[in-house]
Amino acid sequence: MRTVLHNMKNKLKKPKPMNPNLPPLTPLTSPWMHRLVADFELQEALVQRWQSPLNIHHLGAFQENCREYRQILDTYNFNSRIFFARKANKFKNLIPAAVDAGAGIDTASFRELEQCLELGIPADQLISTAAIKEDRLITLAVTHGVLLILDNTDELEHVMRVAAHLNKQAQIGIRISGFNFKGEKLYSRFGFDIDEVEAIIHRFCDSPEAGSQLNLRGFHFHLDGYSTAQRGAALHQTLDLIIRLNLKSQEPVFIDIGGGVLMNYLSSQQEWNIFQETLKEAVGGERMPITFGNDGLGFTLRDGEVEGSLATYPYFNEYTKESFLKEILETPDASGNTVAQRLEQEHRELRLEPGRSLLNQVGVTLARVVHRKKDSRGDHLVGLEMNMSQLKSSSADFLLDPFVSFKNPDPQAEPVAVYFTGAYCLERDVLLKRKIQLAQLPKPGDVVCFVNTAGYMMHFFETEAHLFERATNLSVEKPDGPYQPQDFNPEK
Ligand SMILES: Cc1ncc(COP(=O)(O)O)c(C=O)c1O
Incomplete structure (x- = not known):
């Protein structure tokens, strides 16, 4: 976004009177x-x-969000599960509340997983998507049969060693990234590159030498940002990958699309628009600052022009959980089949790990x-x-x-x-x-x-x-x- 407000060099321009009014941003409340x-x-x-x-x-509001997700997903004819991304909030009382309302828990560290197990949450309701998986985390997960989402070959080797040592089969999912979207590769520091993962899966999970230490249960991705089109494309590419893999000794069932479902915080689009216009005017020196030190929150002034865009969460947006998911699930592939149709026909389970939107x-x-x-x-x-x-x-x-x-x-x-x-x-x-x-x-x-x-x-x-x-x-x-x-x- 590039807005020309006024030319600071143009000395002839008459300055507008400084407007002291502050634009409100009224929150949605309960x-x-x-x-x-x-x-x-x-x-x-x-x-x-x-x-x-x-x-x-408010635990009731949280459980209502869990149930609402369940109701939305139940309108589709494929299997699905939701896991509360616990990293979004540290409060322990939310864990049993989520499980009571039918959600599992996505844990992101050793202590998050340990705490869930201490609370008696069954292992099949838990997953670990930790970015760093130290030995004690892998050992805890494999001991209890908790699903580990793996990100690189060092983790695959580590999990195989621990599983061999404990004489257990580890439950794993493979995280992938690098999806093709509009001719470009979507970058992520997480996950295996989708263009390289096939050979790795065959080597570690589906070859005579691989042994039986790893049970590949599914695939995972979490995309940065809030694009439903990218999520739809990534789902199709993951479904294609599973077909291409044609695994002999494994039956990966789920595709977990992580979180990132948008939530709306504000009651008025008009206030949201006015706020942004007023902020740009303030950054351009046309009115009194509305932020501390006239912070542009992403907007900057260069040569008398305000440039950039608001660098905050999109606090106002018109999505609901239902419409956001619908857009993803109705994304067609090249043959016109939607994600929802393919999940049903190819017998895959959709998993979600909402954090923020479950805490709305x-x-x-x-x-x-x-x-x-x-x-x-x-x-x-x-x-x-x-x-x-x-x-x-x-x-x-x-x-x-x-x-x-x-x-x-x-x-x-x-x-x-x-x-x-x-x-x-x-x-x-x-x-x-x-x-x-x-x-x-x-x-x-x-x-x-x-x-x-x-x-x-x-x-x-x-x-x-x-x-x-x-x-x-x-x-x-x-x-x-x-x-x-x-x-x-x-x-x-
Ligand atoms: C792997 C994974 N799952 C789930 C989430 C939760 O995302 P959100 O809170 O946007 O729903 C995150 C957030 O970073 C994540 O990295």
């Missing part, structure tokens, strides 16, 4: 969040008891206001008892308006625009890069609630720098009625 946000005393009591910040999860509407993060100040630019900074690692997007910013509960709401107060700042001794510990418009200036003890933070935002990047303790995670199960502090449960 009744359980409203009950919490509307009750200052409850939030105060929770933050007092469990400290700030505090992550709260599942979590909020509460943080206590500690101080206010005005900086030398005249901006209000509101210091919160939390740090930047406790609300961190892997993209340029988390673009949802938070809610503030005031101990003493003042209907006469003037609206005020603020930045929320965190506890790390870094200039850049500004919790949201966006300036946020509030009904009144918060006071110490007021509580800020960031909504829909469960998928990656609340603690994927959390660190203990400065020896700050990690935030407590609580769950609430109560379906309706007012909440009491005792309705919130810590990790079981």
